[in-house]
Amino acid sequence: MSQTTYKIAAIPGDGIGVDITDAAEQVLQKLAAVVGTFSFEFTTFDWSSKKFLERGWYMPDDGMQQLAKHDAIYFGAVGWPNVPDHISLWGLILPIRKHNNQYVNVRPTRILPGTQSPLSQCQLRPQDLDWVIIRENSEGEYAGQGGTTHENSPHTVATEVAIFTRVGIERIMRFAFETAKGRPRKKLTMVTKSNAQRHGMVLWDKVFHEVAKDYEGQVQWDKMLVDAMTVRMVNKPESLDTIVATNLHADILSDLAAALAGSIGIAPSSNLDPTRKFPSMFEPIHGSAPDIAGQGIANPVGAFWSAAEMVRWLGDGKLDKVADDLMQAIENVTSDPETRTRDMGGKANTTQVTEAVLKQIEVVFGKK
Secondary structure (H helix, E strand, O other): OOOEEEEEEEEEEOOHHHHHHHHHHHHHHHHHHHHOOEEEEEEEOOOOHHHHHHHOOOOOOOHHHHHOOOOEEEEEEOOEOOEOHHHHHHHHHHHHHHHOOOOEEEEEEEOOOOOOOOOHHHOOOHHHOEEEEEEEOOOEEEEEEEEEEOOOOOOOEEEEEEEOOHHHHHHHHHHHHHHHHOOOOOEEEEEEOOOOOOOHHHHHHHHHHHHHHHHOOOOEEEEEEHHHHHHHHHHOHHHOOEEEEOHHHHHHHHHHHHHHHOOHHHOEEEEEOOOOOOOEEEEEOOOOOOOOOOOOOOOOHHHHHHHHHHHHHHHOOOOHHHHHHHHHHHHHHHOOHHHOOHHHOOOOOHHHHHHHHHHHHHHHHHOO
């Protein structure tokens, strides 16, 4: 049987991004060795804030062309205290998302075994919090439009222009409806703020209702204002399933979702080009965490979950069972108090959790 080789561009970035990217590579290589039908070929790009301070740029001029040679991008984290956040983001991750048409950001959220939700005291059951947040990833509030005038005077004026296009809204809505249709509950909640933002958000609502007509009888949907949505996520998590929101709103809501699930250290994300013309990118959402960088204590679970989502995407339906089994191996580790990191109430370090997952891959796949 011929073996498929997937070429992965690895961008560890900053802080704990380096540790968790290394851990994810170990897990993926172990997975490939055990399964045997595919392999991974990693190319590492040191496009970090440290290098930016040395040379004045994150990516070289041909950076996008280098990434285009790969099947997927695995991203660690970017950001460091001595580089302003808008420089690190606009110098690296946002251009990658935009150039590679990664207009969908998918953030699954659920309570893994061993994680303690802050809602547990409210008798929350794990099945009550099982969401997929679909984030519009290319325009909206992060379009990068606007400017600053009279910058060095007391009369400085800054404008931030949110861009909403019919094409951009329709394609994210269709992706969200298709996602909801493929989940057991077939339920979609659309998040908006059209009561106050009367142009872009009104178009957001209008296009949503137009697309919804194509899914009558297939998907049950409702609508929430973003501020009320935060209350519903806390008070009635069981009422939610698939959620679609703008770039900014979904960015905020997905961090809240991760906290409600027990730890931002376990949360994954996928930046997808549904056309598959460009490589998609996979990353945990926790950031570079300078406060714990270099200590070897970062939680790699979000990195492993992101790796599982990358396997699922690369397989395009053919590796779903492999991704599910990898998640089972990860959950076997999180369920053991001896292999939980500090943010999950344990004492294990990054290496110990990684080694435990490597062993569980052998256990889980050895049963197949």
